Amino acid sequence: MRVLILGGTTEARRLAELLHRTPGLTLTSSLAGRVASPRLPPGEVRIGGFGGVEGLTAWLGEHRVDALIDATHPFAGTISFHAALAAATAHVPLLALRRPGWVPVAGDDWREVGSLEEAATLLPTLGHRVFLTTGRMGLAAFAALDDLWFLVRSVDAPEAPHPPRMEVLLDRGPFTLDGERELLRRHRVDVVVTKDSGGDATAPKLTAAREAGLPVVVVRRPPVPEGVPVVGEPEEAVRWIRDRRTFPAAG
Ligand SMILES: NC(=O)c1ccc[n+]([C@@H]2O[C@H](COP(=O)([O-])OP(=O)(O)OC[C@H]3O[C@@H](n4cnc5c(N)ncnc54)[C@H](OP(=O)(O)O)[C@@H]3O)[C@@H](O)[C@H]2O)c1
Numbered sequence: 001m002r003v004l005i006l007g008g009t010t011e012a013r014r015l016a017e018l019l020h021r022t023p024g025l026t027l028t029s030s031l032a033g034r035v036a037s038p039r040l041p042p043g044e045v046r047i048g049g050f051g052g053v054e055g056l057t058a059w060l061g062e063h064r065v066d067a068l069i070d071a072t073h074p075f076a077g078t079i080s081f082h083a084a085l086a087a088a089t090a091h092v093p094l095l096a097l098r099r100p101g102w103v104p105v106a107g108d109d110w111r112e113v114g115s116l117e118e119a120a121t122l123l124p125t126l127g128h129r130v131f132l133t134t135g136r137m138g139l140a141a142f143a144a145l146d147d148l149w150f151l152v153r154s155v156d157a158p159e160a161p162h163p164p165r166m167e168v169l170l171d172r173g174p175f176t177l178d179g180e181r182e183l184l185r186r187h188r189v190d191v192v193v194t195k196d197s198g199g200d201a202t203a204p205k206l207t208a209a210r211e212a213g214l215p216v217v218v219v220r221r222p223p224v225p226e227g228v229p230v231v232g233e234p235e236e237a238v239r240w241i242r243d244r245r246t247f248p249a250a251g
Helices: 010-019 052-062 077-090 116-125 177-186 204-212 234-243
Strands: 002-006 026-031 044-047 067-070 094-097 109-113 129-132 149-154 166-170 191-195 215-219
Touching: 002 010, 010 026, 010 094, 010 234, 052 077, 067 077, 067 234, 077 094, 094 234, 109 116, 116 191, 116 215, 177 204, 191 204, 204 215
Parallel strands: 002 026, 002 067, 026 044, 067 094, 109 215, 129 149, 129 191, 149 166, 191 215
Antiparallel strands: none
């Protein structure tokens, strides 16, 4: 049985860890190649785009893929639609592994918006010192906000266009609550911007913001393709694959 995981997330790596020694299963993880030194999953890895829906469809056929797992980030909207179309065309079963979104709790002051552009429009009404955690792509949306100061945290250095007044913090999760508290305090942050990425690794900033009474602008997730089964945990994806398997049970 041959499985292709579309990855770039903690969950995709975890799934590869769970599957890669399974007898009778050939596994390939695919990364887009956005990050200069990605954390690689175990097993075979390919890096780079497929060349749209046609390219992915061809790849599925040429490599005789039996099951496709879309374990990409909730904000990687394009590849998820490509996966749905390619899987349907190539008649390959598809499962989406998508971590659940965050849910506000008592004391949170969240402002939900539909896009980075909407977040940028709202920001001047909320504060002056912004902790921007939406990644290095999409900073152009904030480039005209020259009255605000930004602390931009990203894995790789951002490129222009970006806000004129910014400090860049190169780092990647998981982050700790103590670390996030200290960051907000040290930089005198008065508003936080995040995508609704979900997951534990980057959630402590939400707790730290709540404790400090800061507003958080939360960018809602983009739409997902209809009709694709979704699970939230890598272990559930393993069970889904096993239900389709023609390979011997592990261990
Ligand atoms: N967007 C985020 O906030 C975010 C955060 C953390 C990690 N990531 C990861 O970074 C990758 C790129 O994100 P994005 O927002 O640029 O995605 P996207 O907008 O959905 O995809 C753009 C293009 O990148 C290629 N691509 C995306 N994921 C791929 C994968 N796993 N393997 C091979 N090609 C892939 C595809 O190129 P072709 O059309 O040429 O096939 C796709 O059309 C994703 O895999 C995602 O899991 C994204």
